[in-house]
Amino acid sequence: MSSTPQLPPIAKIEQRTIVDLIARGRRIDERSPTDYRELKIETGLVQKANGSALVHLGKTKVMTGIKVELGEPFPDTPDQGVLTVNAELVPLASPSFEPGPPSEGAIELARVVDRGLRESKAIPLEKLCMEPGKKVIIVFVDVYVLDHDGNLIDASAMSALSALLTSKMRRFEVEGGEVHMKDELVPFQMQNEPVAVTVAKIDGNMVLDPCLEEELVVSSRLTVTSDRDGNVVAMQKGGMGPFTDQEIRQAVKIAIDKGREIREIIRGATGQG
């Protein structure tokens, strides 16, 4: 059952400082409302994975590892590979993360990242089928939150995409129903680059990339994932506050624009031209 969360306490004076600054178009860390924190992407840190990426977004750190396995397809898509996204809010990342089964926050995070990748058809799942109905490739995307200083959804989506863009798997050939695994490693032929941008509402004002302190005063957030053609492929609202329909339209516009900028940074960091 989902319950109203117990938020960590934040001093009234700090709350007021954050809100007042944002009302004047400023932030506690001197950014403008639409600035992201410094973004650094490292790839290939985990050699045992098919691909990996560590995203530093300000002090937030999210690592994603990609693992590929052989398995059975879903009955309703017998000729497609399988994409599985999981997110772990690792207890070392925040005093509010506890070991145990995934929280609703972790499940939501994984499902929002999953939706962006799936709906933009970023991974060519139809090329990952070896034997229709019997044998396909399963792509595991494991998102690992290592340090939580806010905006986990955007950082996780960037990290998952960066890891996938730099992943390699063994080439296979299907001849007369026989599957031959080759020693040669080939990249996933990624077809799209979905980027999630979360617009947070603080006392009626919209900001991007809230840090943890700002998140404690966020009334609602709207994540908009857009693809390389500027189409919206996934959305998720969170938080107990509302958005007006005008605010949503404005947020979509902001997110598509910002998504383009971030996509270029990810392309640069993953050697995509």
Place this chain on the structure above:
Amino acid sequence: MSKPETRLIDENGLRVDGRRLDELRPIKLEVGTLDKADGSAYIEQGKNRIIAAVYGPREAHPKHIALADRAVIRCRYHMAPFSVEERKSPAPSRRELELSKVIREALETSIVSELYPRTSIDIFIEVLQSDGGSRCAGITAASLALADAGVPLREIVAACAATKIEGKIALDPSDIEDKMGEADLPVAFMPKSNAVTLIQMDGSLTEAEFNQALDLAIGACRKINELQIEALKRKYVAVREQAEESREVAT
């Protein structure tokens, strides 16, 4: 979302179930379906059959979940094992856990929970038969159940989804349109406050298509909101008539 093999729109521009693109499925609402719950409601929308019940405000259990300045809102969206084509395990799936969260948030916006510190208000949504748009129908019913329980609300929340089928934006997707459609945009809305309290999307929409779909969904929420208010009135008019009758008998 795969390419449609059967046509979702025929040569007359009508959908599989004969609806126009901007037409809702038939909706039936009933308030006060259950005896033991503090508030309850039942909805039929297309083939959806959903019961929602509310318990509370009541003492928060376990005690440590209580909040000092407001009621804790708890919500469970759950699908019966027999509600879908292939039996669903009764254990909550990741989808149900996510929906429980976003539905709680969608309803929590409407509840004046500051009035009941240290209590809990528990919302249960059971999908007995699922068609497309069950989270939205669940919200529509649950908001009525909250009103029926006498929980103070800023406004009643109505919800409806929009979709894209064969390249056209359409309202209130049924099961087959949900599976074969090119997008799904569930929206929950409070008309008087112009407040969107739930929005999710998957599929692919241009910005213009998105804006069109959002308009369509919000328009439908306004209509459903009127149906909700009628359904509430129906129950309480019946209650008043009953009270008057018994008074006459007594005198």
